[in-house]
Amino acid sequence: MIILPAIDIKDGNCVRLLKGDFGTVEKVAEDPFQTAAGFLKAGARYLHMVDLDGAKDAKMVNRDLFTSLARETSLKIELGGGIRTLDAVEYYLANGIERVILGSIAVKNPEFVELAVKEYGDRISVGIDAKDEMVATEGWLDTSDVHFLTLAKEMEKMGVKNIIFTDISKDGTLSGPNLEQLRAIHEAVSCDITASGGIRDIQDIRNLKRLGVWGTICGKSIYKGTLDLEEAILQAANKGDSIC
Template identity: 70%
Template sequence: MVILPAIDIKDGNCVRLYKGDFSTVHKVAEDPLETAKRFEADGASFLHMVDLDGAKDARPQNADIFIEVAKNTSLKVEVGGGIRSLDTVEHYLRHGIDRVILGSAAVKDPIFVKEAVKEFDDRIVVGIDAKNGMVSVEGWLDSSSVHYLDLAKEMEKIGVAHIVYTDISKDGTLEGPNLNQLTRIKQAVSCNIIASGGISGIGDIRALKELGVYGAICGKSLYEGTLDLKEALQAAAE
C-alpha cells in the first residue's frame, strides 16, 4: 500500500480544514517545499497536494508551489483543485507533476475526464468526495444528486485507473476512515482506491492495508503527531 502525505495550500500557506469547512482553516506548516522535503527525508515516495483556492474558484491558483515542490524533490506529486481543462492538465504534467486529480469535473464534465484519460491514461486520478454518500463539488461547497458508487462505476467505464475517495464527514477529524464506504467502493469497481479522510494513527493504516486499498492519504495525523510517517510507511510495506 502507498502512503501519501498531504499538503493543502490556501493563500500560499500549508493549511488544514475540518470537514472541508473553509471557516476552519488553520496553518499547519511554514513552507510547502520544506514540509515536502521533510516527508521525503522520512522515506515518502509520493505526495498528495491540493489547491484549495483553485477548488473554490474553479481554476488553479497555486500552481507554482506544486511545480516547485516537484522540481526540488524526488517525490511523485499528485495535484488536485480547480483543474477544468486539458491545457491545465498538460501544464502540470509537463512541469514535473506525476498525476493530476479531477474532482468536480468528474460530475460536471465527464467528457473532459474521458478526453484526459484517453490522452494521459493512468496519470489522471479522479477524486470522489462525498457527504452522506452523495458527491460534493466546487471545493465541497456544493452538493450533487450523484451517489459516490454510481460516479465510481461511471469513471471505471471511462477508463480511470485511480480513485481518491474521501468521506467529507471524516476529513480532518482524526476519527478514523470510513471503512464501510471504502469496502463498498472497492467491491464496486476495479480501480485502485486511495483512502482519504479521518486517518488518525497506525491502527488505521493497518486496517486500510488489510482492506486492500491501493493507497492512504495522511494529513492532519502527521501534523498533529498522532501518526509517525516512518512507522506508517513501514506498516504499509509489510
C-alpha cells in the same frame, strides 16, 4: 499499500480544514518545501497536494508553487484543485506533476474526464468526495444528486485507473476512516482506491491495508503527531500483514 502525506495549500500556506469547511482553516506548517523535504526524509515516495484556492475558484491559483516544488523534490506529486481544462492538465503534467486529480469536473463534465484519460492514461486520477454518500463539488461547497458508487462505476467505464475517495464527514477529524464506504467502493470497481479522510493512527493504517486499498492519504494525523509517518510507511510496506 502506498502512504501519501498531504500538503494542502491556501494563500500559499500549508493548511488543513475540518470537514472541508473553509472557515476552519488552520496553518499547520511554515513552509511547503521544508515540509516536503521532511516527508522525503521519513521515507515517503509520493506526495498528495491540493490547491484549495483553485478548488474554490475553479482555476489554477497556486500553480507556480506546485511546479517549483515538483522541480525541487524527487517525491512523485499528485495534485488536485481547480483543474478544469485540458490545458491545465497538460501544463501540470508537462511541468513535473506526476498525476493530476479531477474532482468536480467528473460530475459536471464526465466527457472531459474521458478525453483526459484517453490522452494521459493513468496519470489521471478522479477524486470522489462524498457527503452523506452523495458526491460534493466545487471545493465541497456544493452537493450533487450523484451517489458515490454511481460515479465510481461511470469513471471505471471511462478507463480511470485510480480513484481517491473521501468521506467529507471524516476529513480532518482524526476519528478514523469510513471503512464501510471504502469497502463498498473497493468492491464495486476494479480501480485502485486511495483512502482519504479521518486517518488518525497506525491502527487505521493496518485496517486500511487489510481492506486492500492501493493507497492512503495522511494529513492532519502527521501534523498533529498522532501518526508517525516513518512507522506508517514501514507498516504499509509490510507484505506479511496484508490480505491483498
